[in-house]
Amino acid sequence: MEKELLAKEIYKTAHLTGSFKLRSGTVSNEYFDKYLFESNPILLNLVAEHLSKLVPLGTEVIAGLEMGGIPIATAVSLKTGIPVAFVRKKAKEYGTCKLAEGIDIQGKKVCIIEDVVTTGGQILLSAKDLSDCGAIVKDVVCVIERDQQGRDRLENAGLSFYSLFKMDELTDTTV
Structure with missing residues (x-):
């Protein structure tokens, strides 16, 4: 499936409207319930197919962060x-x-x-924890880049950051 069609399917499946408090503490009127596309085997397989192309050469271990990163990392590992x-x-x-x-x-x-x-906060904490455990952590791959702030914080910390979709790529699918 082409990336643009995948964006439409993710949006249709996971986009919710209302009032949602994000991990960062900010309140948003839209939310992507990642578990809705992660629990759909067809969409998860397609996401993993596209994400697998973003994993840098030389990667020896894919690390899925609790909880939402785990099914995606598992699917990417299979690919x-x-x-x-x-x-x-x-x-x-x-x-x-x-x-x-x-x-x-x-x-x-x-x-x-x-x-x-969104902010990259949990990734920064987990990257430090993984490094403290002896891992060499230089790369981050995500499905949805919600906010530029996350990219900036990760890159300022010396991590290379790759995203499958930026938020506007998903929201623009409705136009």
């Missing part, structure tokens, strides 16, 4: 054959006490996968 790690917001306090579950990340070039990026 690329690159192993996946599942990254918690905080290391669990029992069992293995790991921050990143799955494949070992230590000393490996890790690409973070996220669903929607």
Whole structure:
């Protein structure tokens, strides 16, 4: 499916209107319920197909951030054959006490996968946590870039940032 048609399908499936408080604390009158397209196997497969082309060469591990990045990272892993790690917001306090579950990340070039990026705050925290665990984190790939602020913050922190869609590409599909 062409990228423009995929944008229309994501918009039709996941765009909601109303009053929504975002992770950043700001209130928006529109929201993309990522779980609506992530839970649709056809759309998730198409998203992964397009995202897999954005994963930088040399990536050794794809890291899906809890919770929305995990299904996307898994689907991208299936498309690329690159192993996946599942990254918690905080290391669990029992069992293995790991921050990143799955494949070992230590000393490996890790690409973070996220669903929607607004401010980039959670990505910055997770990138630091992954680096503290020995990962080499330089790249971030997301499905929807909601706000330029997120890109600016990630790039200012030295991360390369790639997005499948900017918000206006999704909202322009209705015109």
